[in-house]
Amino acid sequence: MNAESMRLLVNTVQELSLARSLDSVIEIVRFAARHLTGADGAAFVLRDGDRCFYADEDAISPLWKGSRFPIDSCISGWAMLNRQPAVIEDIYLDNRIPHDAYRPTFVKSLAMVPIRTLAPIGAIGNYWAEKHIPTQEQVAILQSLADITAVTIENINVYNELEHRVKERTAQLEIVNQELLSLNQELEAFSYSVSHDLRAPLRSILGYSDILKEESFENLTAEGKGALETIQQNGNKMNNLINDLLKFSKLGRKELRKQISIQMSW
Numbered sequence: 001m002n003a004e005s006m007r008l009l010v011n012t013v014q015e016l017s018l019a020r021s022l023d024s025v026i027e028i029v030r031f032a033a034r035h036l037t038g039a040d041g042a043a044f045v046l047r048d049g050d051r052c053f054y055a056d057e058d059a060i061s062p063l064w065k066g067s068r069f070p071i072d073s074c075i076s077g078w079a080m081l082n083r084q085p086a087v088i089e090d091i092y093l094d095n096r097i098p099h100d101a102y103r104p105t106f107v108k109s110l111a112m113v114p115i116r117t118l119a120p121i122g123a124i125g126n127y128w129a130e131k132h133i134p135t136q137e138q139v140a141i142l143q144s145l146a147d148i149t150a151v152t153i154e155n156i157n158v159y160n161e162l163e164h165r166v167k168e169r170t171a172q173l174e175i176v177n178q179e180l181l182s183l184n185q186e187l188e189a190f191s192y193s194v195s196h197d198l199r200a201p202l203r204s205i206l207g208y209s210d211i212l213k214e215e216s217f218e219n220l221t222a223e224g225k226g227a228l229e230t231i232q233q234n235g236n237k238m239n240n241l242i243n244d245l246l247k248f249s250k251l252g253r254k255e256l257r258k259q260i261s262i263q264m265s266w
Contacts, residue, residue, distance in 0.1 A: 009144075012032040012036075016028055025156065026055055037138045042127070043065075043125040046122040051068045054067050063127070064101070069101070075096050075097055075112050080120035085142075087134060110128070113146045116150035124149070205231065
């Protein structure tokens with residue numbers, strides 16, 4: 001491998017390491033595949049069930065971009081099904097080639113390698129306008145590029161799956177936070193109601209009962225005195241109950257704020 005090809009391969013690997021979408025991978029690989037081997041054209045093929053989808057190309061003239069062919073009737077499908085490269089010097093002497101599909105093109109020779117040999121997900125094709133046999137080193141480089149491409153696509157799938165899970169988790173946390181905030185607002189409303197709607201009239205009852213006890217206690221009958229004592233005792237109990245409710249409410253709101261803070265830190 002000459003120095004220029006080495007630089008291109010290194011740059012390609014670096015670019016692929018930063019790729020975050022299949023479109024980016026295809027754009028990087030189709031260019032590198034052609035220029036690493038000096039081919040007149042290169043195609044990036046994806047397996048689509050039982051068909052081969054020619055996703056993109058870099059060539060001196062149009063090939064089959066956007067087309068789909070049965071996987072058992074094209075050379076990219078053969079490379080995927082057999083999990084090995086196909087090198088063909090004269091396409092019209094090879095019965096694996098659908099000749100009618102090639103006649104409108106410039107292609108005379110080709111090399112096709114599978115993307116991932118264990119369970120191929122696609123193929124990379126190189127094409128020449130004149131009869132040509134690529135060297136073993138060129139085929140090896142092309143296969144190395146395909147292997148790197150397979151790893152990159154797998155990494156992107158993992159990255160996208162993690163991103164999807166993070167979005168789902170974030171959405172779930174937002175719902176929980178909204179519920180916690182709503183509950184916190186309800187507790188605040190409850191505290192306000194207890195503090196004002198209950199305590200205010202109770203304060204008046206206890207205040208008037210104190211005035212009555214100070215100014216007219218001796219004038220009350222025994223029954224009246226007993227009733228006044230009962231009112232004050234029950235009023236004080238009610239006041240203590242309100243204080244306890246307010247303390248409980250404050251603790252609840254404090255815990256809710258803690259939970260909200262924890263959820264938002266995720």
